[in-house]
Amino acid sequence: MKIYLAGPDVFLPDAHEIGRQKVAICARFGLTGLYPLDNKIDVTAADASRQIFCGNEAMMDEADAIIANLTPFRGAGADPGTVYELGYMAGRGKFCLAYSNDPAVYADRVGRFIDVTSENGRLVDAQGLTVEDFGLVDNLMMIHALELHGCPLVTPAQMPVDVWHDLAAFEACVRMAAARLIAT
Amino acid sequence: MKIYLAGPDVFLPDAHEIGRQKVAICARFGLTGLYPLDNKIDVTAADASRQIFCGNEAMMDEADAIIANLTPFRGAGADPGTVYELGYMAGRGKFCLAYSNDPAVYADRVGRFIDVTSENGRLVDAQGLTVEDFGLVDNLMMIHALELHGCPLVTPAQMPVDVWHDLAAFEACVRMAAARLIAT
Known part of the structure; x- marks a missing residue:
């Protein structure tokens, strides 16, 4: 079972390392994590942004589920790029999970x-x-989409010190995905 | 042909009036606008937010296309609730259009x-x-989704004085939707 790993993690200075850790956590639960930065893109090309879009969409189409990082991004709400992907996966009928490190x-x-x-x-x-x-915790469209098309949003009891690197809530999503997707 | 009218317009003090104007513009071009606030919701109910979600999702499932208002909302990017809906419609294979009044x-x-x-x-x-x-103009996921699943984002040459009530860019989207959806 393949899980698309969506989130503003791709904008972190150590974006590749976070992706490696997320993929490793998925593997421990018997799942294959698909991380956007694993697409091979020529970032110097004139159409680099379109290559990124097409690579991400192909990964989403290949995946059975999404785990979206909805931790607030440069403001009060989730990263719109990540939210687009959550909506796309819900529209495709895929299993939807997400977490936010700000409860x-x-x-x-x-x-x-x-x-x-x-x-x-x-x-x-x-x-x-x-x-x-x-x-x-965020806009009702994302919160209820998760309830009705997957699992309710996962949040920690308290915001972790490092919201961009703490993967406990992510791991809770992976555990739920494994229980739902591997059992069926 | 039915068009789902997505946007933070629903948060305006005159949200109902803006919806009425948008539906009227659609009608002038032979299209039926579906506006979220036209769903009958008991906003005092304990599950009001879930009723809103379910009403919006049913409207989206009924619609042939979406016109999303991606004008920046309380920050640098589009309203995440609206972006969720754009993603959902792209995932359902519906025709996707959007505008932003900030170019x-x-x-x-x-x-x-x-x-x-x-x-x-x-x-x-x-x-x-x-x-x-x-x-x-915004995150690449929305920009290229529009190019590849509908029409490129419409923006005015200059930001209008009243970004929340100027409907010229919206009307341009309706015109394109009519040309594509009624002709076929």
Whole structure:
């Protein structure tokens, strides 16, 4: 069984090493991890970004499931590139898992970045746009997609010191994927 | 032909009015716009967020295409909930269109929000994470998904004064959708 390993991990300085560790954890549970940076891309080519897209899409089409890293990325919410991939896999009917190393509620987290006020019973930002306030960790589309197309989002009890390198929540996803995908 | 109207428009104070305008533009081009807020949801129910998800997913499954509003939302990139929906529709093999009312290149836009530096030939943020720098308007997954599963992202020549209410780029998407979906 093959698992597509989505996440902003590819933007880390040690992106290749994190991928190697994730693939190794998958292997311990009898699963094959597919990591985007294992695609061979000529990053100097004029169409490098399109090569990356096509490589990632081919990996997703090959995979039986996705484990997405939804840890907040440069702001209050998950990395949109990773979220696109989670949506794509849900649309393809693949088994969807994800984790976030920040267990805070989304509405509280937004308040760390910008001013949030209460207006006629709803939370709003400075532009007057509603701040989603359902007590969920991120946007309801991702949270309920996971519940209904795979397993609920995994979060640690407390944010780890190193949110980009702590793989405990990732490993919990791999364990659930193995239990669901290898048993069937 | 039915078009799912995705975007953070649903978070605007006049979310219903924007939806009405978008549906009216679709109708002018012979298309049926499906707007998330037209789902009947009991927002006071304990499972309101799940009802919203299920309503949105049913609308997407019913639609032939999506027009996603990828205008940057509380940060440098598109709204993750909208991006999830774009990915889902791509995965379902639906026709994908989108617009962003901010035509700036992603790497430049990130620099408006946080410090970006150059390190060994790559742009990085304060945490050392790479800032994607392919000259694209947002993350490559969305940009190339649109090219390959529908129409390229539509952006205005200049950011309109009111990014949340200017519907010229949206109307350009509707025109392209009509040309592609009604002709076939």
